[in-house]
Amino acid sequence: MTFRPLRDRVLVRRIAAAAQTAGGIIIPDTAKEKPQEGEIVAAGTGIKAENGMVIPLDLQAGDRILFGKRSGSEVRLDGENLLIMKESDVLGVID
Numbered sequence: 001m002t003f004r005p006l007r008d009r010v011l012v013r014r015i016a017a018a019a020q021t022a023g024g025i026i027i028p029d030t031a032k033e034k035p036q037e038g039e040i041v042a043a044g045t046g047i048k049a050e051n052g053m054v055i056p057l058d059l060q061a062g063d064r065i066l067f068g069k070r071s072g073s074e075v076r077l078d079g080e081n082l083l084i085m086k087e088s089d090v091l092g093v094i095d
Contacts, residue, residue, distance in 0.1 A: 010041075013083075038083065042061055043061060044057065063093050064093065067085060
């Protein structure tokens with residue numbers, strides 16, 4: 001199945017956090033927080049300005065990003081849990 005986000009929305013795949021601390025303590029799944037780092041899978045075309053012009057997004061597929069804990073809406077596509085969020089919910093791009 002193909003999915004294309006509309007306007008200023010992006011489709012994000014969470015990047016799993018480490019299962020072990022720097023001190024060697026293994027963190028069980030029940031105690032882990034959801035990761036706040038992800039990879040853009042697909043991006044919309046952009047925001048339509050008042051004059052009718054489309055302002056493209058600063059994000060593109062393949063970008064690694066940071067986002068807020070409660071950002072986006074969780075969806076399940078092709079058996080994979082993904083997030084759909086607005087570009088404004090993205091805190092920054094990791095180079």
